[in-house]
Amino acid sequence: MMDEFGVVDASNLDPNLKYEISNQLGGENIKRCFQCGTCVASCPIWEIDERFNPRKIIRMALLGMREEVLSSEFIWLCSKCYACYERCPQDVRITELMGAIASIAEREGEEGNIAIKSTKPIFDKAFINSIRKYGRNFEMETIIKGVLATKGIKGLLSYVSDGFTMLKKGKLGLRPERVKEMSQIGGIFKALEEK
Amino acid sequence: MNFAYYPGCYLHASAREYDISTMAVCKVLGIGLSELEDWNCCGALEASNTLTLSLSARNLVIAKKKGLDVLVPCSICFNNISRANSAIRGGGITKTMINEAIGESYQGEVEVRHLLDIIVNDIGLEKLSKEVKVPLEGLRSVPYYGCLTIRPSAILKFDDPDTPRSLDDLIKALGADCLPFKHKKDCCGGNLLMSSEEFSLKMTGDILSEAKELGADCVTVACPLCHAMLDYQQSKIESKYDIVIDLPILYFTQLIGLALGLGEKELGLDKNFVSTVKLRRK
Numbered sequence: 001m002m003d004e005f006g007v008v009d010a011s012n013l014d015p016n017l018k019y020e021i022s023n024q025l026g027g028e029n030i031k032r033c034f035q036c037g038t039c040v041a042s043c044p045i046w047e048i049d050e051r052f053n054p055r056k057i058i059r060m061a062l063l064g065m066r067e068e069v070l071s072s073e074f075i076w077l078c079s080k081c082y083a084c085y086e087r088c089p090q091d092v093r094i095t096e097l098m099g100a101i102a103s104i105a106e107r108e109g110e111e112g113n114i115a116i117k118s119t120k121p122i123f124d125k126a127f128i129n130s131i132r133k134y135g136r137n138f139e140m141e142t143i144i145k146g147v148l149a150t151k152g153i154k155g156l157l158s159y160v161s162d163g164f165t166m167l168k169k170g171k172l173g174l175r176p177e178r179v180k181e182m183s184q185i186g187g188i189f190k191a192l193e194e195k
Numbered sequence: 196m197n198f199a200y201y202p203g204c205y206l207h208a209s210a211r212e213y214d215i216s217t218m219a220v221c222k223v224l225g226i227g228l229s230e231l232e233d234w235n236c237c238g239a240l241e242a243s244n245t246l247t248l249s250l251s252a253r254n255l256v257i258a259k260k261k262g263l264d265v266l267v268p269c270s271i272c273f274n275n276i277s278r279a280n281s282a283i284r285g286g287g288i289t290k291t292m293i294n295e296a297i298g299e300s301y302q303g304e305v306e307v308r309h310l311l312d313i314i315v316n317d318i319g320l321e322k323l324s325k326e327v328k329v330p331l332e333g334l335r336s337v338p339y340y341g342c343l344t345i346r347p348s349a350i351l352k353f354d355d356p357d358t359p360r361s362l363d364d365l366i367k368a369l370g371a372d373c374l375p376f377k378h379k380k381d382c383c384g385g386n387l388l389m390s391s392e393e394f395s396l397k398m399t400g401d402i403l404s405e406a407k408e409l410g411a412d413c414v415t416v417a418c419p420l421c422h423a424m425l426d427y428q429q430s431k432i433e434s435k436y437d438i439v440i441d442l443p444i445l446y447f448t449q450l451i452g453l454a455l456g457l458g459e460k461e462l463g464l465d466k467n468f469v470s471t472v473k474l475r476r477k
């Protein structure tokens with residue numbers, strides 16, 4: 001959508017994107033952004049790599065640059081540090097806005113509409129599956145499944161010796177802790193998935 | 196002073212020493228803890244906004260039925276459960292969404308408190324310093340707040356987001372030296388470990404390097420993710436950047452416990468990755 005000279009092709013813009021985001025929990029205040037850049041100055045990710053810029057991604061979303069925004073690597077690199085949220089003069093609540101955009105991206109990714117350039121959602125899914133199954137995170141299983149899915153068998157092997165140290169220190173359970181009223185946990189997932 | 200204790204998943208696993216030292220210190224200080232029955236994961240940093248708030252809110256309902264406020268040592272859980280409470284109190288469609296998801300009509304009756312807040316502001320540092328049996332004289336620590344203990348301040352409320360002081364004041368009250376620390380409220384990058392190990396190790400590396408340069412004996416923290424990054428990942432950072440750090444990372448409860456004269460086992464000091472032996476001999 002953006003050509004090599006950085007010109008935005010207006011015919012490809014999706015004017016509905018901003019409404020889609022503002023209808024998502026956490027994205028409500030996106031239209032309040034007046035592009036002051038305070039969030040950028042607070043962002044530790046921008047400090048490392050200037051390609052990752054919260055003000056810019058908000059502007060792109062407001063313009064309707066759907067593909068660029070939803071397939072952006074930055075939404076998965078937001079550390080959820082709340083530094084921008086704390087300082088934004090317009091209360092855009094950027095940290096949660098990033099989460100709202102990520103939720104839309106994940107959905108679109110699952111439907112094959114966009115390519116997701118991060119392994120973060122794959123790890124997150126392993127974590128969520130643990131909650132779905134037990135109501136709590138079963139660290140051992142989440143790490144094995146999450147690391148295997150994101151870093152492969154070699155990645156997993158690099159965790160083995162640390163895993164033993166953790167076991168020895170009593171910091172890794174061999175069995176999951178389970179919530180008794182799992183029907184309530186199931187109810188939460190069901191209610192949210194029906195939305 | 197009685198609370199429903201919400202340990203959260205980390206304190207029952209990789210942050211076991213935080214759980215152990217929390218219970219030991221609360222016992223001495225007269226803070227009554229009964230574990231929140233049948234608690235569930237708050238969603239941590241992995242769940243979506245909607246799932247996080249709903250999962251967190253279920254715990255609030257359990258506390259409400261017990262008639263107790265919730266005490267949370269983990270800053271991730273504290274942040275999530277506080278945000279859920281605040282969203283409910285804010286009313287509107289978010290409140291309806293959460294209540295529909297959990298099948299309740301929760302109105303925000305319960306208070307969510309960080310253990311650090313309770314010790315510094317309810318017990319009070321004056322009372323705490325009277326309980327000190329082994330003043331930590333000569334020990335130099337840097338306070339590391341990170342993110343989720345203090346931000347967003349409009350919701351979490353207990354400390355100043357620009358110049359947080361609770362850990363600073365606590366370290367001093369225990370008789371130790373608190374060194375001025377520029378990185379005290381910077382992000383450790385823990386949430387990026389799975390998306391960019393490079394970024395996250397750099398962020399934590401910067402924090403550790405400053406602490407080292409200052410000549411600190413230890414870093415004092417209040418969050419299991421900060422702890423995992425600074426402590427568990429420390430050896431990875433040392434080999435990646437070819438530097439020596441060798442800096443013990445203590446939960447503030449472990450630091451308090453040392454000053455209260457509690458033992459190694461009672462504080463889980465043998466469970467930290469970077470050896471804490473040096474500190475115990477001080």
Ligand code: SF4
Nearest residue numbers: 033034036037039088
């Ligand atoms: S700080 Fe707020 S208003 Fe300013 S650019 Fe960032 S999001 Fe927009």
Ligand code: SF4
Nearest residue numbers: 043078079081082084
């Ligand atoms: S919350 Fe995300 S976007 Fe905001 S400053 Fe932190 S890393 Fe940057």
